[in-house]
Amino acid sequence: MKRLFLLLLIFINMETFAQQTPFELSNKKETTTYEAAISFYQDLAKAFPQQSKLFTYGSTDFGKPLHLLVLSKKGVFDPTTLRKNNKRIFLINNGIHPGEPEGIDASMMFARDLLKSNKLPEDVVICIIPVYNIDGSHNRSGTSRANQNGPVAYGFRGNSKNYDLNRDFIKTDSKNSQAFQQIFNTWQPEIFVDTHTSNGADYQYTMTLIPTQKDKLNPILSAYLTKTMVPDLYSQMKGKNYELIPYVNSINETPDAGITGYIESPRYSTGYAALHNSIGFMPETHMLKSFDKRVESTYKLLQTYVDIIVRDAKIIGENKRKADEFTAQQQDFPLDWKLNRSVYDSIEFKGYAAKYKPSEISGVDRLYYDRNEPYTKKIKYWDKFEPSLTVTKPIAYVIPKAWSKVIELLKLNNVNMQQLTADAKLDLEMYYIGDMKTATRPYEGHYQHSAVTLNPVDQKVQFYAGDYVVYVNQPNNRYIVETLEPQAIDSFFNWNFFDSVLGQKEGYSSYVFEDTAADLLKKYPDLKQKLEAEKAKNPDFAKNGRAQLDFVYKNSDYYEKTYMRYPIGRLKQDIKLNLK
Known part of the structure; x- marks a missing residue:
């Protein structure tokens, strides 16, 4: 039953x-x-x-x-x-x-x-x-x-x-x-x-x-x-x-x-x-x-x-x-690609004859496909892509906990992360954004960046307890590298996650900083020499007082180090960190 x-x-x-x-x-x-x-x-x-x-x-x-x-x-x-x-x-x-x-x-x-x-x-x-x-x-x-x-x-x-x-x-x-x-x-x-x-x-x-x-x-x-x-x-x-x-x-x-x-x-x-x-x-x-x-x-x-x-x-x-x-x-990761137009295959293609006739709307010739004339013939097929931009991974990326959306997405994608247990100054490679193009019209809600160029600088940077360390030794390395390297085509940077670092927060009043700059040139001969070298190299610069004052400011400790600095650091030496 x-x-x-x-x-x-x-x-x-x-x-x-x-x-x-x-x-x-x-x-x-x-x-x-x-x-x-x-x-x-x-x-x-x-x-x-x-x-x-x-x-x-x-x-x-x-x-x-x-x-x-x-x-x-x-x-x-x-x-x-x-x-x-x-x-x-x-x-x-x-x-x-x-x-x-x-x-x-x-x-x-x-x-x-x-x-x-x-x-x-x-x-x-x-x-x-x-x-x-x-x-x-x-x-x-x-x-x-x-x-x-x-x-x-x-x-x-x-x-x-x-x-x-x-x-x-x-x-x-x-x-x-x-x-x-x-x-x-x-x-x-x-x-x-x-x-x-x-x-x-x-x-x-x-x-x-x-x-x-x-x-x-x-x-x-x-x-x-x-x-x-x-x-x-x-x-x-x-x-x-x-x-x-x-x-x-x-x-x-x-x-x-x-x-x-x-x-x-x-x-x-x-x-x-x-x-x-x-x-x-x-x-x-x-x-x-x-x-x-x-x-x-x-x-x-x-x-x-x-x-x-x-x-x-x-x-x-x-x-x-x-x-x-x-x-x-893997050590090296391609971040962008280009089509090699010198390499192609011939493939069989079944199409319809493409023809032109006067448009009933404009009278100008328009394209149409004639289904009464099917054809089978060989056409060229280009499908060889080569890396146009490659980066070598660091030992790890260090991410300030303030960038919460980045942290959430990394976690969502099964990226293993650890956190600093105490405040620490770390020797890291930091990127400064040298140049970039930014779209003049929005695409999918963003004014996307592209053609990003970087100025890498080795710096000792202050990080804090709770900041994240992502070691690049995981099966998800491609997700890690292609989102965190700002020059990658679909990086978080190119999607405007970090646009706040592109704005300068402090400045100076020229009439006050003139005296400060003069003292700096007396106190630091290397800075004076650097300024004179730039004047000798650039005649227009040598005639521009404001540009020279700005040069001294940007080469002094008064200039904010975080301006145009990508906030995620690259750890290049496998040093011991206190992590949880």
Whole structure:
């Protein structure tokens, strides 16, 4: 009788989830709403409690937590235990741009079908964020993506504070980003996928693919990605009637002259994942293909990822372990990259003839793609990136506790930190900001800095009990270095975390300081000699009394040492510190 009851219960559960998703019920023309998606996953977790669990993390700017569905064949839902049991973690993120919703609908069907058919893999745990940009998913219309072919209605790219969340993984202006980073650093996925829809040229493919850029990824992971995983994704998706092509990043108006690889900096989801030695993918379905085909191709791609991760579970885990060990010992870290335009491959590309005809609006010739003239031909593909800026790591960074947001983000990203137990003067290398460019218009809420030049100076600097010391001997070294080195493209400095040090707080009145400066020149012959040398070198300076007075001021103890000084110090000698 007990066995019959269990069989009946299983049958009821399977029947419960024979129902279709909103996408399926709409004849594959509509995407689900946020409320329907969460309700679906809640019912799914109730129907299959032994193999699925729905978690919530943090909050979002919309006031709702992020959900995470975890599918685990053995019913283990503790990430620490799963790592001890040598299970792989595969994380799927959907709806970072809710107007690109294919992954939202595909993941619902994918999770349901795996559970219904009892086909969860043994060694791979699948984690799904149903909708990341909850805020934007509520801002529904059918017009915000003017070039897209369906669905009937969809969400908006910006969140409720109008942030593009796929630019927020370092600066973390949104609560969404905080909650995501909590998920990512709790589960520590080896493979990460962030589902999207493209813009741009027209061509025959339904799905394009952006893997983590191979040259910036850890070399151990890059070798597996380029030699095994990407070729197998291409091969298997072709067998499923959805050929892949690299994301069509055209060097000219059309793809005919060639395309380039995409270098994702840490502000983007896959660039952020690479800082943690996680292989990331950004599949981009083509905006002009029908919505049902876009969802179907995403579903089949998710299946393909799981098949490959299951097959290669052991090597993927071993590669991650080796990559983390390598990174902990790594000395030099690239901070920016440039495309080598002298190196390229020829790839087969299936496009449509690009033509021009008079615009019905302006009468001026306009571009269009003629779908009656498909073609297959070889085009150039540039995908060799080389470091354009590299830094050697210090022994440790020393961070004043006042910079609380920096401390919070480092902790959120599993960075090991210690604190000084007593006040101490430390011999450190300190950066002075020599020059930089600052945007004249805001980008994602910030007037970003770039092209930062630094003047390093060895100084004895006062730090205090409770200030933080971050040793650069960790698997998370890339996150540490690429956020704390101010010249890095997505450093905390470039995102304006430290702009207060760029303002001078004290000055002088010339008529008073004239006498002080005269006394200084008498008291310090070296300063007098330095001033005379500058006058001899620069005739304009020699004629400018105010400039000379300012020179004396800036080369004296009266000039504030903290002006333009980056507040995080670099410990270059492995000295003993009193730490807790």
